[in-house]
Amino acid sequence: MISSRSAPLRRPLRSASLLLAATIGLAVALPPLSPAQADQKDPDWPCIQRRAGALSPGVMWPAPLDQEAKPSKDAQDLSAALALRRVDMEEAKARVDSYAKAHPDLDMAALGTIFLGAFNRIDHDRNRLLSGITRYARGQIALSKRIAAAQAEFDSLEQAEKPDFDRMDALEEQLDWDKRIYTEREKSLSYVCETPVLLEKRAYAVARLLQAVAP
Template identity: 50%
Template sequence: MPRITAAVLIGALGFATVGATADFSDPTWPCIQRKVARLSPALMWPYPIEERTFDPATEADVTDLAGRMALRRVTLDALTPRVEAFVTSHGNDPVLLGHVFTQAFDRLAGQRREIMAGIEEYSLKQIALAKRIDDTRTRMDRQMDAENPDFDKVDALEEQLAWDERIYTDRQKSLTYVCETPVLIEKRLFAVAQMLAAMVDD
């Protein structure tokens, strides 16, 4: 079966591209990257995914390899000798290697769902903070427009406004990194699938 190309997969998953724009119709998704709520292992693994039970020793090695693949701090280069050792020990049956991939997929997709839920919560907090900033500005304007402004209250509101604006700005600065994380996980999953599929083709 022909291997899925990077271009096809990127289009299917909706990876971020230069010039992409945010979809502001969803207030819980503040990222430029298009929101893809769920991933499918079948889009990444270029062979039929079959359910099969393996012996306990093989299953233990599958769990170990998939667990390492799900550790994003472990580079793909560092994984290569472990994949080669696994294939040397257990062969390059596409069903077995697909089993490895689906386990790694489940772990990384779970991480991705948690991160996306955090982004959604983050966005709602930013929306609430923006509203509070606007409300504070309105209250300040009312005080300053009053015949006898309460300058102590204005000072307190101004201090609160400065603090809230600083928090809002700091959060926005970290948004780029946070939004990139789900995409990085998608790319890692694709790379893991390609690494394992290459062993089938050898």
């Protein structure tokens, strides 16, 4: 049933709509990306931090790495532990020191194999995260366009001679929900964007820990 509410009763909603339009206006004209990204000209990268290219273990390790080496079970376990972010660097150092004491015959080749195992795990997590950030950016762009389309329809209906108040109510509910999702995603962006950098730093830190026990 068509609502009998008059247009003037919806004026407060109009103000809210204008506020919403102002909030997302720039995001619609330009996707929700940082100034740094504008310099990179990469619409799929919404982070302030520049997107680094592929990591190379050879840059972090000062000796040749044997990609075909078959590490022992305890070496694999150490690699896995060193790659885990929940294992802080103090604990990581203790594990490396303990392993070195238990294996007095360690050389750079064996340590390099342990490093390579940790690096491959860290790099896998980093690449998966980078792909997730790309999906995030595309999702935000799509959501901003959906918000803009709903806002345009709402404004058009409100200006009609006989506004469809039921449709306007539905659009208003959709706008409120979509804007809330958009905002919450933006709040989590800072943490998400920092994580690839933290993974890169961890790979370098692991390399230094292992080199410190080299003969």
